[in-house]
Amino acid sequence: MIRSTRRNPTHLSRLLPTALVALATTAAFAAEPDWRLVEAYLELDEAWHELDREIATADIGSDEKERRRKEERGAHPDIVLAVGAARAIIEADGKRAVEAAQFLMEHTPGLSPTADGDIEFGTAALAELLGPDWSHVDDFTNPKEGFLARLFAGDPSGPKALAAARAIVDLGGTHDRTRDAAEFLVERGAGTRGGSPQNVLAGIRTLESLVPDYDNWPRMLMHVGRTRGDSEAIDEFLTGKAAEGSDPLVRATARYYAASRLARSINSAPDDERGAVRERALDLASGLSAGIEDEEFVAKGRDAEGNPATQTLADVERDILATIRYATVGGSVSDFAGTRLDGVEQGIADFGGQVVLVDFWATWCGPCIAGLPK
Template sequence: MRLLCAAALSLSVGLWVAYAQDKKPADGPKTDRAEKFAALKKKFEDENKELATQLSKAENPGDARAIQGEMKELVLLTAGKAFEIAKDDPKDEVGFDAAAFVVQIAGRIGANNEDVDKATQMIALHHAASAKVRDLLVPAMRLGEPGDKLIKAVSEKATDKDTKGVATFIRGYKIAQAIEEEEDEKQIALMVKDATAMLELAAKEAPNAKINPSAPKSPTVGDLATKEIENLKAVTSVVVGKAAPEVESMTLDGKKVKISDYKGKVVLFDIWATWCGPCKAMIPHERDLVKKMEGKPFELISVSADNKKETLEKFLEGEKMPWTHWWDNGPESPVLKKYRVRAFPTLYVIDHTGVIRHKWVGNPGNDKVDAAIEELVKAAIKAKG
């Protein structure tokens, strides 16, 4: 019996030793996941680099689009594999790195699928307070609603001042951009108020924080917030029923002009470009309108957004447009900035007192333009007595 017990004890000790030798260290699974992620990341970078090289050598737009499609497919396929690694332990370092990688590569090209959304949500849920999410904020801007939720979570939970400031700025900036799609004046006023509050808070919290910390010349939160706030002030001033904001420009012969020079006349302020099809389609009717309004208190002012004045001048050589033309630094024109032009054509009708009476983005139709101008011209003539 004593020998049997000794044998049993020896066997049990041997099994324990064998188990202990075979058992992986506590961080074994984490190490395996880290190695798996590193291999996946390298494979993606190598394949993406090769596709980028092919894209740079593409001989026509069709080939370029095909390669871009392959790049997007690679991103989404890699995102799925990275998310599988991340979800095994979403709270640990490997989980964060894998999910963050998904946000970075998908955000770079604005690619979305279920795996990208889940990875973005994972970071918002488990890592919003970490300073490491700062590098993900700009890519997240292109990831739709999950990206917006991540930015919001970081702005509310981040403990790092600069990270919180950048996230808050981006929230304000996105509201400001969304104003362009809004038509309801009351809603616009609320959006301006919300965006301004966030931009001011961001500038106060982290004025010197760079939007993209990895780029040495990246603008700061303070600089960008100040510019956006100025733009938002224009939103509330460039509205129907308010005085047209004063703005200076140049005629084609180099003469300085400003919108107030035309007070006493009804002005059709037409902001366009020679490359804009819908803009050019309006030219024949604009010619008829100018002829019909000859001798009346009316002025058609076309403001060109063409990059070069020579482009406009050459166009006018072949297209009869006998009315006033302004050009001042093309797309950087003070008119485009102050009047917040985001699409072409953008048209404003300003009455003889200098008040904006109509605004249209795109051609509203000849009848609508004519009716608006005829009514206001009659009022201008009546006011003259």
């Protein structure tokens, strides 16, 4: 993780104007490979977050916290100039190129208007700088330091591991760790700090094209389907995998995760598109377990006590259909019944025309059980 090297100020609110001056004095060098611009941004970013945490934990009312956020903390510092400087350093083969590439991978998500391109640019640059060196992946997955030491050190090995794995799969299958690198990218490529869906795609496409006898597709499809964020390319890969191949378990798993990703997008879809998205999800989910209903699904569920439990394909088909139909915006509520405290059974249909708050309690959740009415 790239960190600022500044000293902690006595009063955080004083640092922001100081860093703004530093940023302004280096702005003229935005098109130049000037690391000072990145450092100035990191200083601003660190101070902003420290002040934000101070306000959040202060023993003051919510109105006062909001006032301080608006008047003292302000908006998050703009990252654009720092991104330009980092790109320039890489293009000029500057001595801070590795750090600049890591900066683009780690700091741009959610802040840079060109974040997707910045991350991929940084990943490609770091892959070229490090080369297909498996030791970076090995250091990340089998750390010599303990977990707590890595946690407090910021774990700088994530971006390097991702970039080295990308360099390996880019060799077209000639590296002896091609399969391992591809699996690492699928499993960790998006969730690791500095990662992106592009890593997942690079890994899964490598397995598909360069490992013809690959035998762990359900597990890989699970990781692909769980990739965070919107990605048309991932959605297309899953729907393609759902329609092809001779293994019904692979097709069913791909259908489940393609439907699951669509289901997650229903609520955020525009009003005039939501119905079509729901129908596509229902089409994919309906009948996915046909002929293999009792086959074990790749992901574990939870039993009534919250313990991991095996699921069949019939189980997950039923559950995802219920989610799509009843737990998304515009869906209908299933007609279920419950017993009131006075012993009378009452169904949801009895409340037609009224606004009903349905409060769900987990039977394995201690605080939930403690809060149940006696």
